[in-house]
Amino acid sequence: MQISAFGSWTTPVTADLVVDAAVRISDVQVDRETVIWSERRPGEGGRNRIVRREADGTTTELLPDGFDARTAVHEYGGGDWWARDGVVWFANWRDQRLYRVASGVPEPLTPEPAAPRADRFADGDVSPDGAFLVAVRERHGDGVRNEIVRLPADRPGEPQVLVTGPDFVAGPRFSPDGRSLAWISWNHPSMPWDDTVLTVRNLDTGEETVVAGGAGESVSEPRWQADGSLFFLSDRTGWWNLYRWSPAGVEPVIVLDAEIGVPGWRLGGRRYATLPDxxxxxxxxxxxxxxxxxAEDGKVTDLAVPFSAIDAVCEAGPDGFVVVAGSPTEEPAVHLVSASGAVRTLCRPRELNLDPAWISVPEAISFPSAGRTAHALFYPPANPEFTAPEGTRPPLIVMIHGGPTSNAVPVLSLAVQFWTSRGFAVVDVNYGGSTGFGRAYREQLLGAWGVVDVDDCVSVARWLAGQGRVDGEKLLIRGGSAGGYTTLAALAREDTPFAGGTDLFGVADLEVLAGDTHKFESRYLDRLVGPYPEERATYVERSPIHRADRFTRPLLVLQGADDPVVPPNQSELIVEALRARELPVAYLLFAGEQHGFRRAENIRRALEAELSFYSQILGFPAPGGVEPVQVENLQPSNAATPAD
Structure with a gap:
């Protein structure tokens, strides 16, 4: 056991390993005897591949080079592809047209749009007779229209508009007899976790029935059952639970103080499935x-499975189902699970061959914050070959999830282990406003973004320091997107406890964001901050760009050049403001990246730049082979006392 300062430990969890393991498996569907899933591959520029596994275990990649199954609807995508009877339909990233692939080269089904990528498709379904598709179409031109369209399933054709008018639509699904269509809709300023409506239309008569939803109720994931009833998720009790609709009305199916649903950032969610029995x-x-x-006959039985994060659930046969799921010690993978809980793994993104002693397992913690109780996942340092000098405590990285309507996920992330195996502690914060704790907890952030989230991040850092678990003089904060905004807002506090921070494509000016972002989030701030321009004073007061005079700590900013959600001007505003005040700042702009880094070389560079940044401001040597990042205006007085 070697003795070395926290933060300076050597580890096999290098940036290269993080990138190599960054293949992300997501979405799974079962088509007859085959299982199909998608894989995002940073080594191929973040391309989404579709992989099919036959009953005998052989796998086939369905998309030839040049095709990428990824939709740009809502910019966040989801519902990129769907399958039936040996055929897969998908939205191609490059042109956003809808394609059909059975074998060989995919065939386009939708016409060339008026402008490149102007027509985007997602979240589709196939009619029971296999003749038609329905899908969400997002049409860009004179404004942006979100509609549900129908088109032939096996040949090119002009899509026919079935649903138009609402600001947003999702989840179009044919009934088992093909005579009815269900879908979700909502309007500005609501987001899909605020107020949505579930509607059913008789396609023969045009008669429509509003099944559920409205003010104060978020409805999602409509799914028809074999008997013609319709399942859906609703948070009408304060938790996303499962309900059934039939002509007799709506009745609860599963009611728990737990969240079956998740926030609808991405289309095509799959959180439940019905077995044949x-x-x-x-x-x-x-x-x-x-x-x-x-759940069976109203009785719910928890399955003793090792998973702590489930991306997708799909029925597979009489006594089993398929999931994409992971755990604190395993990355998300495709598993076949029996109804009794037996697990058989069908595909892993890769075999890490990493001794469990290198893996930090999170502890769920609750802590006091501004008169409330908030939650987080705490990861202590973990390295079987190193220990720190006696009497020292680890530096802490406070990680902030995006959204902000999202949550910290307790699943193995080598991007977290990159830090813990070097001797950092990490806390991933489920601040007030996060999901997974019910609607009331989620709504703590209404009108309070930049207040509640910042309070909770500051409170958890101070609480952990007070518990003696981390070094109170070496607290760091980092976050991406909405988490980047919270990072900036926390560093802009005169009483900030943080020694520095990293902002990944975060928001510096709320006013600019209110007028310069995509349609899906263009009214998001109405609820998080207040309606604009009526509440302009609040926007100004909470914008880090207007608090630049309060910054005193070093900042690293990482930004994608092609980000449509948080454009580069947001990062450049704060960087220029800190430069003007001659404060320590470093800025890296990544060409070709959008909202979140997908390319291997950029993921690697961003991680190593962050490590170099922390080594400079905390005063420990960075490992060899790490390209340093230049921190402008960094003086010895700006850096923490060098480690012994």
Whole structure:
């Protein structure tokens, strides 16, 4: 056991390993005897591949080079592809047209749009007779229109508009007899976790029935059952639970103080499935951890599976289902799970061959903050070959999830282990406003973004320092997107406890964001901050760019050059403001990246730049082979006392 300062430990969890392991498996569907999933591959520029596994275990990649199954609807995508009877339909990233692939080269089904990528498709379904598709179409031109369209499933054709008018639509699904269509809709300023409506239309008569939803109710994931009833998720009780609609009305199916649903940032969610015998398998968040359960005749049984985060649930046969799921010690993978809880792994992104002693397992913690209780996942340092000098405590990185309507996920992330295996502690904060703790907790952020989230991040850092678990003089903060805004807002506090921070494509000016972002989030701030321009004073007061005079700590800013959600001008505003005040700042702009880094070389560079930045401001040597990042205006007085 070697003795070395926290933060300076050597580790096999290098930036290269993080990138190599960054293949992300997501979305899974079962088509007859085959299982199909998608893989995002940073080594191929972040391309989404579709992989099919046959009953005998052989796998086939369905998309030839030049195709990328990824939709730009809502900019966040989801519902990129769907499958039936050996055929896959998908939206191609480059042109956003809808394609059909059975074997060989994919065939385009939708016409060339009036402008490049102007027509975007997602979240589709196939009619029971296989003749038609329905899908969400987002049409860009004179404004942006979100509609549900129908088109032939097997040949090119002009899409026919079925639903138009609402600001947003999602989840179009054919009934088993093909005579009815269900879908979700909502309007500005609501987001899909605020107020949505579930509607069913008789396609023969045009008669429509509003099934559920409206003010104060978020409805999602409509799914028809074999008997013609319709399942859906609703948070009408304060938790996203499962309900059934039939002509007789709506009745609860599963009611728990737990979240089956998740916020609808991405389309095509799959959090539950029905087995042939009527049993329902579902995922549910409780106290910061995800899990699986089975419901039968009103009785719910938790399954003793090792998973703590479930991306997708799909029925597979009489006594089983397929999930994409991971745990604190395993990356998300494709698993076949029996209704009794037996697990068989079908595909992993890769074999890490990493001794468990290198892996820091998170502890769910609750802590006091501004008269409330907030939650987080705490990762202590973990390295079997190093220990720190006696009497010292680790530096802490406060990580902030994006959204802000999202949550910290307790699943193995080598991007977290990159830090813990070097001797950092990490706390991933589920601040007030996060999901997984019910609607009331989620709504703590209404009108309070930049207040509640910042209070909770500051409070958890001070609480952990007060508990003696971390070094109170070496507190760091970092976050991406909405988490980047919270990072900036926390550093702009005169009483900030943080020694420095990293902002990844975060918001510096709320006013600019209110007028310069994409349609999906263009009214998001109405609820998080207040309606604009009526509440302009609040926007100004909470914008870090207007608090630049309060910054005293070093800042690293990482930004994608092609980000449509938080454009580069947001990062450049804060960088220029700190430069003007001759404060320590470093800025890296990544060409070709959008909202979140997908390319291997950029993920690697961003991680190593952050490590170099922390080594400079905390005063420990960076490991060899790490390209340093230039921190402008960094003086010895700006850096923490060098480690012994």
């Amino acid at each position: 009527g049993r329902i398998v579902f995922a549910r968040w409780s106290q910061g951890y995800d899990g699986l359960a089975v």
